[in-house]
Amino acid sequence: MDHFELNNGVLHAENVPLPLIAAEVGTPVYVYSRATLTRHARVFRDALGVLRNAKIAFAVKSNPNLSVLKVLAAEGYGADVVSGGEMERALAAGMAPDGIVFSGVGKTAAEMRRGIEAGIGQFNLESEEEGLELAEIAASMGKVASAALRVNPDVDAGTHGKISTGKAENKFGVPFDRAAAIYARLAGTPGLNMRGLTLHIGSQLSKLEPLEAAFTKVGGLMEEIRAAGYTVTHMDLGGGIGVPYKTGEVFPQPEEYAAMVARVTGNWGVTLMFEPGRVITGNTGVLVTEVIRVKDGASNPWVVVDAAMNDLARPALYDAWHDFVAVEPKGETFTANIVGPICESSDTFAMARTIDKVERGDLAVFRTAGAYGATMANTYNSRPLVPEVMVDGDNWAVVADRIDPATILAAERVPEWLA
Ligand SMILES: *Cc1c(COP(=O)(O)O)cnc(C)c1O
Numbered sequence: 001m002d003h004f005e006l007n008n009g010v011l012h013a014e015n016v017p018l019p020l021i022a023a024e025v026g027t028p029v030y031v032y033s034r035a036t037l038t039r040h041a042r043v044f045r046d047a048l049g050v051l052r053n054a055k056i057a058f059a060v061k062s063n064p065n066l067s068v069l070k071v072l073a074a075e076g077y078g079a080d081v082v083s084g085g086e087m088e089r090a091l092a093a094g095m096a097p098d099g100i101v102f103s104g105v106g107k108t109a110a111e112m113r114r115g116i117e118a119g120i121g122q123f124n125l126e127s128e129e130e131g132l133e134l135a136e137i138a139a140s141m142g143k144v145a146s147a148a149l150r151v152n153p154d155v156d157a158g159t160h161g162k163i164s165t166g167k168a169e170n171k172f173g174v175p176f177d178r179a180a181a182i183y184a185r186l187a188g189t190p191g192l193n194m195r196g197l198t199l200h201i202g203s204q205l206s207k208l209e210p211l212e213a214a215f216t217k218v219g220g221l222m223e224e225i226r227a228a229g230y231t232v233t234h235m236d237l238g239g240g241i242g243v244p245y246k247t248g249e250v251f252p253q254p255e256e257y258a259a260m261v262a263r264v265t266g267n268w269g270v271t272l273m274f275e276p277g278r279v280i281t282g283n284t285g286v287l288v289t290e291v292i293r294v295k296d297g298a299s300n301p302w303v304v305v306d307a308a309m310n311d312l313a314r315p316a317l318y319d320a321w322h323d324f325v326a327v328e329p330k331g332e333t334f335t336a337n338i339v340g341p342i343c344e345s346s347d348t349f350a351m352a353r354t355i356d357k358v359e360r361g362d363l364a365v366f367r368t369a370g371a372y373g374a375t376m377a378n379t380y381n382s383r384p385l386v387p388e389v390m391v392d393g394d395n396w397a398v399v400a401d402r403i404d405p406a407t408i409l410a411a412e413r414v415p416e417w418l419a
Contacts, residue, residue, distance in 0.1 A: 055272070
């Protein structure tokens with residue numbers, strides 16, 4: 001459920017008509033609904049209420065906008081960060097350092113040092129080598145870093161290959177059969193407080209079974225580690241729950257997910273940690289775009305919009321689907337290809353899709369663009385960096401400026417020897 005609905009024939013974000021935002025900010029522009037964000041955050045948190053001891057660290061990479069993080073901080077969310085930049089954002093949003101988990105497959109020494117300094121709650125270690133380096137840095141600072149070991153459970157998440165992370169051939173975590181030995185080695189290293197295991201098998205998962213299989217497998221590993229005399233107090237189950245991008249698709253509900261987790265982990269006796277991203281932010285945003293023109297095509301007309309793969313990369317990266325609807329639908333449809341202006345054939349949002357009839361100057365939106373949308377934007381083809389707006393009831397504000405090509409050009413230097 002979201003708060004992007006037609007009101008008197010015009011698509012609104014909560015109480016604000018999208019044409020108003022488009023007129024004042026220009027297009028393309030991401031528009032987030034605060035009510036939708038809060039609702040999703042609460043539904044997920046309340047669903048996990050059936051678990052005795054659950055902590056949620058929002059996966060910042062899905063939507064790192066500072067205002068989005070502020071809303072989630074106010075809902076009691078911590079953060080799962082994968083870079084020093086994301087850590088600084090989470091801290092800037094007022095998230096408690098203790099509630100921040102530092103994931104990521106290539107943490108640098110500088111990032112680890114800064115994380116220890118800031119007092120972040122847990123480092124999710126991707127390898128023995130990383131654990132030993134973290135231990136050394138912590139010890140040299142006279143500190144002890146809390147950490148969990150990321151295990152690669154070798155389970156097929158059944159999602160797109162580029163967002164699958166839990167198969168043996170993926171770069172993430174340590175091999176399942178070596179994990180107990182690595183845990184033992186790290187647990188005995190000064191500077192480290194090894195407190196648990198973590199896993200994350202992929203994103204946009206449409207079924208609970210792969211998650212259940214992975215949790216069960218890692219639960220067995222936890223028992224093995226305990227039997228060897230080591231302590232496990234925290235188990236971080238990652239994120240990955242998918243959301244429907246096409247009208248009519250059915251995905252696991254947070255209550256079903258929580259019931260499955262309760263069934264599998266009932267006797268673990270640990271603090272459970274979760275790292276949801278997309279399921280919290282996916283539906284909270286749309287990308288508003290204007291039709292530049294409709295161009296005749298060999299089989300279908302080309303709807304050329306002013307948003308492109310640099311603003312919303314998912315279709316180009318993952319062949320992803322985003323529903324495309326007119327802001328002021330005329331009640332007619334046609335079959336068309338939707339493309340952006342970038343000089344590359346991958347700049348295609350949809351082929352031969354039946355959509356609202358649109359023409360030059362019409363506004364439309366790509367739905368479910370709140371996760372992995374603006375955060376992946378870039379300036380390819382020397383296009384501006386897309387701005388972001390948040391709506392709250394009747395209120396709205398620009399929460400990230402459009403950064404125009406002139407600003408980017410101004411950061412470039414021509415060396416004297418070229419001048
Ligand atoms: C990307 C990521 C997540 C969030 O994934 P979603 O599919 O958005 O829920 C959680 N944990 C880690 C380690 C990640 O890399």
